[in-house]
Amino acid sequence: MSSENKEIIEDKIYRQQNQMDQLARKSFIMKKIEQPKDEHELQLLKRIQKARYEREETKIIQSHRISSPQFWQVFMKRHYDLGAWLLLDVTTNFALYFFDTIRVRTQAQNKYMDISHFNQNNVKNLPIYSGLHYKLSYIILSDILRNFTNKVRYQMFMDPSSQFYNYNQLSKILIQGLIAETTITTLLLPIEIRKMIVQMGSFDANLNHYLKSYMRCYFPALIRDSLFFVSHSITYNLLMYGDHYLSALFRSGEFTPPPTILRGERERKFTCILGSLGVSILLTNPFDVLVTKLATQRNETYTNPFQAFKFIVSQEGWSKIIASAISQRIGFYFLKGLVFFSYQDRVYQMFHDAFSYE
Incomplete structure (x- = not known):
């Protein structure tokens, strides 16, 4: 046998041996994967798999291909x-x-005076659902903005590296309320004004009317919404957690509810929700009346919030500014609170299960 043929045969044998070694290693790895794993190894594999999923999802989101079903599937999973x-x-x-x-x-x-053209527009006979699409638009946009501000809140107040982390609980609530409600009021107040004008049947309102209404309504609306947010948050936690929360209001760091109350009764939680809503409604109703009066007037009777307040009190009495339509607000918020209390966890779980596809 020539030396050349011998080298060819040896090379073939070497390649075959390498292939057999590779097959053996693959077989060993597959058997290792199929073997039962301890808890630590399982957790490690889950984290690796989760990281791989997240990288793939991030690529899909960053592609901005909104026409792709995968984009919306990943978006809904994350939100x-x-x-x-x-x-x-x-x-x-x-x-x-209708409330x-x-x-x-x-x-x-x-x-006494048909300032809002209530009689002229025959408002009593207008459809009860006038302006519904403006209300729903306001709700959708405000919820999206509130979700965004909640993420800002998390970065500001719950990240230990943030300068706001050590602020006391009261300061955090005030800052969060100011950020959230200033954003929402500034951007969405025109929609609320338009809704009220449609509800009153004043379809002939011009751009100048909307601009003046926006300027006059801005600060009462901002105070109303911010006060509602702050009073509801503080009152609910005070009713729910008592002295534990009261001491945390002026203490730095994040408030952690006591474990015994975390396992508390649903009835207690529901009662606290209704109580906090009632307090918030009572505190904010005068500002709500001011916003409505300023937005729906069809002449220059109310020139600014302070003048409007004095005019309403002098002509219609304190009961108008304090308690006007308060029963409708109570009915609306109490029923809404009941719906959220009864179905929120179920709906959240339904969405989580629907879009959690690992």
Whole structure:
């Protein structure tokens, strides 16, 4: 046998041996994977798999291909809480919209002067669901903005590296309320004004009217919404956690509810929700009346919030500014609170299960 043939045969044998070694290694690895693993190894594999999924999802989101079903599947998976909240909020506001219409018309009506053209427009005979699409648009946009501000809140107050982390609980609530409600009021107040004008049947309002209404309504609306947010948050936690929360209000760091209360009764939680809503409604109703009056007037009777307040009190009395349509607001918020309390966890779980596909 020549040396050349011998080298060829040896080379073939070497390649075959390498292939057999590779097959043996692959077989060993496959057997190793199929073997039962301890808890630590399983957790490690899950983290690796989760990281791989997240990288793939990030690439899909960054592609901005909104026409792709995968894009929306990943988007809803990452924002299922927003989707669940929107479903509940839109459905509830749709069903209870008649409360809002009655509230606006009751607050706007003036039995001494037809400032809002209540009689001229024959408002009593207008459809109860006038302006519904403006209300739903407001709800959807405000929920999206609120979701965004909640993420800002998390970065500001719950990240230990943030300079705001050591602020006391009261300061955090005030700052969060100011950020959230200033953003929402500034951007969405025109939609609310348009809704109220449609509810009053004043379809001939021009751009100048909207601009003046926006300027006059801005600060009362901002105070109303910020005060509602802050009072609701503080009152609920005070009713729910008592002295534990009271001491945490002026203490730095994040408030952690006591474990015994975390396992508490649903009835207690529901009672605290209703109590905090009641307090918030009572505190904010005068500002709500002011916003409605300023937005729905059809002449220059109310030139600014302070003058409007004095005029309403002197002509219609304190009961108008304090308690006008308060029963409609209570009915709306209490029923909405009942719906959220009863179905929020179920809807959240439904969305989580629907879009959690690992």
